[in-house]
């Protein structure tokens with residue numbers, strides 16, 4: 001199957017070297033998120049890029065001490081700037097919008113030769129306090145980014161026949 005290599009190669013990395021992520025790569029990764037689609041093109045998001053080591057350590061504490069959080073040289077935090085907008089199907093748009101932006105950024109990071117890991121195991125109120133996120137907004141996910149020290153094997157997926165159907169459930 002002729003897939004984008006970034007999709008085939010991407011795997012969650014939880015072991016990073018100390019090497020910082022080069023400025024150009026940081027900017028291209030963030031740009032990939034900026035270009036992502038969102039419901040009604042509302043772009044109701046803010047991406048906070050964290051590289052300061054003291055703040056990364058504090059973020060690690062807000063993530064219940066998961067060591068690989070503070071070890072990642074770049075932590076991108078995906079925040080809402082609106083939590084109310086519902087799409088015509090009645091569902092909230094922000095988890096979808098931010099999830100798509102996260103996908104775009106993670107694939108750009110793979111293109112840059114970097115590893116990533118989404119992190120949702122965090123205390124949201126602690127993260128909000130650390131990053132001065134307004135009380136009424138949400139922090140949806142974090143994306144760790146860095147140079148992999150080791151890359152795990154890609155976990156398996158359900159076969160196509162289990163997850164795809166044509167024309168009916």
Ligand SMILES: Cc1cc2nc3c(=O)[nH]c(=O)nc-3n(C[C@H](O)[C@H](O)[C@H](O)COP(=O)(O)O)c2cc1C
Nearest residue numbers: 010011012013014117118119120121122141154155
């Ligand atoms: C929405 C979401 C939340 C996740 N939260 C965490 C997390 O809190 N901690 C963690 O170590 N990995 C987290 N992951 C990574 C998943 O465990 C990982 O993507 C999954 O096991 C599949 O492995 P792969 O990414 O290597 O293909 C999360 C992934 C997603 C998509």
